[in-house]
Amino acid sequence: MPINIPGILVPFQLILNPRVVLPSIVVKDIRHLDFVALRKAGYRGAVFDKDNCITLPHKDTLVPAIQHAWDECRNAFGEGNVIIVSNSAGTSLDPGGIQCESVTYNTGVPVLRHKSFKPAYSCITNIRGYFSSLRYPIRDDELIVVGDRIFTDVVMANRMRGSKVSQGLLKMALTCGYENGGAIRKENDSPEVRPHGPLAVWTTGVWKKEAMAMRWCEKKLVDAVRRWSHNREPELDTTQFIKEFTESKPPRTSGMMAGLFGRLRRT
Numbered sequence: 001m002p003i004n005i006p007g008i009l010v011p012f013q014l015i016l017n018p019r020v021v022l023p024s025i026v027v028k029d030i031r032h033l034d035f036v037a038l039r040k041a042g043y044r045g046a047v048f049d050k051d052n053c054i055t056l057p058h059k060d061t062l063v064p065a066i067q068h069a070w071d072e073c074r075n076a077f078g079e080g081n082v083i084i085v086s087n088s089a090g091t092s093l094d095p096g097g098i099q100c101e102s103v104t105y106n107t108g109v110p111v112l113r114h115k116s117f118k119p120a121y122s123c124i125t126n127i128r129g130y131f132s133s134l135r136y137p138i139r140d141d142e143l144i145v146v147g148d149r150i151f152t153d154v155v156m157a158n159r160m161r162g163s164k165v166s167q168g169l170l171k172m173a174l175t176c177g178y179e180n181g182g183a184i185r186k187e188n189d190s191p192e193v194r195p196h197g198p199l200a201v202w203t204t205g206v207w208k209k210e211a212m213a214m215r216w217c218e219k220k221l222v223d224a225v226r227r228w229s230h231n232r233e234p235e236l237d238t239t240q241f242i243k244e245f246t247e248s249k250p251p252r253t254s255g256m257m258a259g260l261f262g263r264l265r266r267t
Contacts, residue, residue: 013155014225018225018228018229019158019225019229019231020155020158020159021150021151021154021155021158021218021221021222021225022154022158022200022222022225022226022229023150023154023157023200023201023202023222024157024199024200024201024236024238025199025200025201025202025238025241025242026201026202026204027201027202027203027204027242028203028204028205029053029065029066029069029203029205030048030053030054030066030069030070030073030146030203031065031066031068031069031245032242032243032244032245033069033073033146033201033241033242033243034240034241034242034243035069035072035073035075035076035077036072036076037240037241037243038076038144038199038241039076039077041240041241042142043077043142043143043144043199044077044078044081044136044138044142044143045077045081045082045083045131045138045142045143045144046073046077046081046082046083046143046144046145046146047083047084047085047127047143047144047145047146047157047198048082048083048084048085048109048146048147049084049085049086049118049146049147049148049149049152049153050084050086050088050089050103050111051086051088051148051210052148052206052207052208052210053146053147053148053153053203054066054070054084054107055103055107055207056207056208057207057208057210058088060089060099060102060103060105060106061106061107062106062107063207065247070107074108074109080110080134081131081134081138082109083109083110083111083112083127083130084103084104084107084109084110084111084112085111085112085114085118085123085127086103086111087117087118087152089102089103089111090111090112090113090114091113091114091115091117092115097113100113110130112126112127112130113126114126114127117152118152118153118156119151119152119153119155119156119159121159123156124156124159124160127160128140128160131143140160140161140197140198141197141198143160143197143198143199144198144199144201145157145160145198145199145200145201146201146203147201147202147203148202148203148204148205148206148215149215149218150202150218150221150222151218153200153202154200154202157197157198157199157200157201158197158200160197160198161197161198199236199238199241202222204219
């Protein structure tokens with residue numbers, strides 16, 4: 001598997017902007033998100049990761065447990081306003097786009113085709129290109145980005161925040177180098193400056209254990225940055241977008257019956 005150089009370079013960006021790894025919302029999975037509340041608050045589109053977010057790793061079908069939440073999301077945002085951006089389906093790892101087509105068929109939403117892995121700025125450009133091409137274009141600050149990895153999904157969402165026309169040479173070199181064949185890119189090619197960007201949603205639950213050591217490191221990093229960094233901008237109250245969800249457990253019929261038969265035998 002090719003090395004994700006944009007992801008490897010993220011620790012260098014931490015030196016200049018440690019809060020780039022901080023999510024706006026932390027939930028176990030998308031069943032805890034109130035998509036209707038998000039839509040009412042002005043969010044009109046969503047970008048989802050695939051593996052261990054809405055599907056099992058390397059699978060093309062939706063996890064059955066989140067089907068209702070997925071339908072709620074699609075109904076809230078509307079046709080074409082929800083996309084999947086993966087570092088597998090739709091990339092160079094998906095020859096001919098076969099997996100891309102399969103995921104689209106099984107989930108009912110388009111999979112973005114892109115050449116650079118998340119969180120590359122060129123991938124961000126592809127996302128912006130998709131949403132700006134819609135009949136009713138969607139801005140960065142009208143998006144939510146949902147994923148289970150800090151160094152790809154959350155960082156990508158935060159890189160889209162507060163777009164700047166220009167950056168210092170050092171920052172550009174550390175954050176953008178090697179993301180486009182070694183070329184240095186600006187964070188945003190458009191001169192328009194947006195003070196706020198997408199809402200970064202981090203799903204901490206995993207449907208199948210994968211890269212657990214790295215996930216532990218990401219969690220510790222997020223905790224450390226929250227503890228030691230200071231946010232100079234007012235934070236949005238995101239509690240309104242989180243809803244309680246209790247996963248139902250199947251009744252322990254076998255255990256109850258065994259206990260009943262045991263008592264009958266003793267009598």
